Every structure is written in C-alpha cells, then in structure tokens.
Amino acid sequence: MIHRRTAVALLASPLLLTGCGGGAEATERRARADRPAPTGTPTPHVRAAQAPQGIPGLGPTRQAAIPARCSQAVVVSGRGEDSPLSTVVLHERADTDTGWQAGATWPAHNALHGWSAHHMLGDLCSPLGVHTLSDAGGLLPDPGTRLPCHRSAGFHSPGSGFEGEPLDGCFDHVVAIDHNRKPGTSPLDRTRPLGAERGGGVWLHVDHGVPTHGCVSVSKAHMRDLLRTLDPARHPVVVMGYADWPAG
Template identity: 25%
Template sequence: MRLLGLVVIAVMAAIVAGAGQALAAPGTSTTPTSPAPTSPTTPHTPTPTSPSLGIPQVDGILDTLAGNGSSKPGPQASDTGQMIVVTAPKASDPTATLTAFEKGADKSWKPVFGPTKAFLGSLGMGEPKDNVYRTPEGTFALDQAFGRQANPGTKMPYFQATRQDWWDSNMKSPTYNTHVRQANSPGGDSENLYDAGPVYDYAVNIAHNPQRTPGKASAMFLHVTNGEPTMGCVAIDRDVMRKILAWLDPAKHPKITIGVNAAAPTGDGPSTTAPSGTTPKTPTTPSVPGVSDILGDKGLSDLLTQLVNLIPTLLGTK
C-alpha cells in the first residue's frame, strides 16, 4: 500500500498548494457579486469549505483507489463520489489519520472532513482474522449504518440498535458477519450492538468481507472512539463520526481506503523491526508524473505528518 502513502501525501501537498494560490490570488475568487438568499442549514448536508484539488494525476489516483472507471460489471463499476482515507506511518501503529473526500461536479476531489485522529486495532492494520485485533487493509464499501442513538440524518440504511440487535460473529453460523435481530446471541463472539456501549452510538459497517468467509473477520465498523485502540475497527471522535454519518450518501457509493507507508505485518503480533541481517521489503510504487519526482522515496511518513499538521491552519479550522 505504498501507493496509498503517496496518494495521501500528494493530496495534502495539493491542498497546501491550492490554499497558497487562493491567498496569493484573491482576484480570482468565484464569489457572486450579489449574495444569494440565505437558506437554513440542514444537518445531513454539510457544506465543504475546502478547495478543489484540481490535480489530474491526484484525482486519477483517487479514482483508481475508489474503483471508478472499472470495466467490470457489478458494484465495483459504480462511480464512487465519497472516499474516506485512513493512513498510518507503520502497519503496526494503533493510531492513524482519517480524512474524508468528496468528488465535485468538476470531477475533482476535495477534502470535506479531517484530518482527524483515528484509532485502529491494537495490532495495527493488515490481514484481518477472527480474534486478531487488526484492522483490515485495503479499499472497502461502506453499507449498513446503525447506532444506539436515533438516526442523525444519514441517507445510509440505518437502524437504531436495541438489545435484540446482534452482529453475528459465530464462524459456524449461516448468518456470519451480518446483522441479525433476535432475543438470544447467535453464539461465538457475536456482539450485542446495544450492550457494546457508547462506542456504537453511531457506526457504519466496513464491508471488508462481503463473501462472509469464516475466519476472515466480522464486525469491522467505523464507529465512536473510547480513546483506546480497537479490536479491529476504525474509531474516531463522536462528533466527527456523527457528522460523517450525516454526510454519507449511498447514491455516491461511499468507500473507505485503509493503508500504510510500509508493508503490512504477516504474523498475528505487531512487528516493528526486521530480522537481523535483512532489509525490509516495501511494495513498488508506479511512477506518478509530478508526484514521485517531487517527493522521492524517503521521508514519506515525516512529510505526511508535516502536511497533515498544516491543513487545519490552511483551511481555517485551527
């Protein structure tokens, strides 16, 4: 997933450049000469204030990650207009940075939420397995939303959880890795979506295992954080989670991309160092004109951190 690191860095660099151009060229503002009538703000349609990136290479890479332009039939061919990007410097990191992007009518991507801190599984991210506290790595659809609280205004399919709502994590169950509504637990490690507590006040399913293959993990959600690493989910601040739910729109086929700037761990435990006498292998990255030539291959994590720290100031949110 080295490509993802480059993608996010390029995106952040583009934001920095875009913000600088906006400050340097106030005469190019597109603000109407006469103010438009003020309309009440609806909670389910937050208005992005970030500049469009307008970088063809970056937009192209985000489209590729989203699966846009696929020639294959089925859901993967749908044009994704909302992307949530989660990235960390190392696969073993239990924390990451989350940024949400939306594709405008001009086909250019723009940041909508974030960057914000996200908690991952206590073993970081990589290959998901049942009973292994690791967040799945890759690009996945976001489908079913739910919560202990009432619908915050999301357009996603949503149900308010009670003590009869479970997520089936029993590997021997025919409804493994699905929501079931019944009085008793489906067995195994199934979660009661109400008794799990405030972390499930607001949540949306990360469809990382749509084939529901036993052993490849179930119940992976984007949900509210309790300030600690998760059992494999991605967890963020409650208010941000609520806003993201209100922003998500199934008509835009939202997806989440989770990746790192180093190879994912191969074992079931965290790995931060290479065996003695060996050199860690990193995935090869396709050449991206205007991106790889500028960034080079070193300091990806440090540069990402620096750019992420600049974003709140540049976008007027700090």
C-alpha cells in the same frame, strides 16, 4: 495554422483537388495561410487540458481500486504497520470530471496490532484495502444519514477495552465497512461470505480513547458529521492502510 477568414473563404469556393497536395489552387491557399499574421493580430491561447486531481497520497493501484462512479472516499491513514494510531479524512468531488477536495483531518484509532493484508478472526488487526460503505446503524437515533440506518439495542457494548476503559457508547453510531459482510443488511448481520475465520463486524464507530479490535474509531461528533455527509447515491468507499501503503 489556417486563420478564420481563410477557412471561411475555403468553404465558400469550390475545391479542385488533384492528388494529396490539392493542385495549384491548394498550393496558393497554403501559401496565403503560411504568411505571418498582421502586426497586432492576437494569437489564440489554448489552455492545456489538465487531468482531474487525484486523492493526495494515493498511488495508482489504490486510486484504480476506487470505482469511477465514487465521489466520496474516507481515507484512513495509519501511523505505521503495527501502530493503532491513525487519521481520517473525507475526500469528495463534485463529479467524475473534477478533482478531489479534502475535508478536515480527524484523529482516529485502528486495531491494537495495526494492519493486515489478510485479516483473520482474532488477529487484532484492521484490514488493509478499499471497501464500500453501504449501511449504518447504532444504539442512538439516526442523526440524519442518507445511508440505510439500522437502530437496535444490539449495538449496546458492555464490558471494557484493552486498558480497562468502558466500551459503553462506542456503538452509539456506526458505519459498516464492507469487509467480509453482505451489503444491504444491518451492521449486526453475521453473514460472512469469506467464512467466519476471516473475521467480520469491521466498522467505523465512536472512539473510546484506545485501540480497537479491528475497527476504525473517531469522536462521536465526527461520526455524526460523517453520517450526515455520506450519501449512497455517491457510492462512498473507505481506503484504509498504514503509512505508505496508500501510495502503492
């Protein structure tokens, strides 16, 4: 290693280079540079560069599916391929050069029959994948989200769920999951780019205590927290799947 004083001396004097080695003058300079440093001279410490920390539990395939500009990722981890039970964690990073930081873990429900890699209308499965989050809405007033928010009476959900529980209120707040839908429209929009048979209307919404038809549901308080946090300028996505699927 050439020390600072030696480097300064080299810049201050002319170089007479002859061939690859640089001739006798260069040989003498290399000899001086190779001499051990005087006792007490500190050795510079260079810290090895560390790659930004990825999202825990996500393998290279899932991590690569998250756009580089994304700095908010909602991770939905299902208990099993056929299970309707899952957890939700919002991961964030300050910029693309820093690691991801996990928020709180929230209990959640997914579809009655678990998960599908090829979601179809009526299969009662939630679609595996990494999906963008573009639009919000609901029956109640906007709680303060920066996402485009579409309030409508159309979010009223009469009737009952799989165990006879009332569904009223489960669409008070929703975030559309961009599976087979047109981003930039109300979650109620019925445009289906992949065709009607591939289902649609897959949302994050308020939990009603039992499995969903294909959506992911968390408590109303957590939905309101999520809506206030998600920012379209940070290009949020949802990563959703069961057990070890995210590790792929």
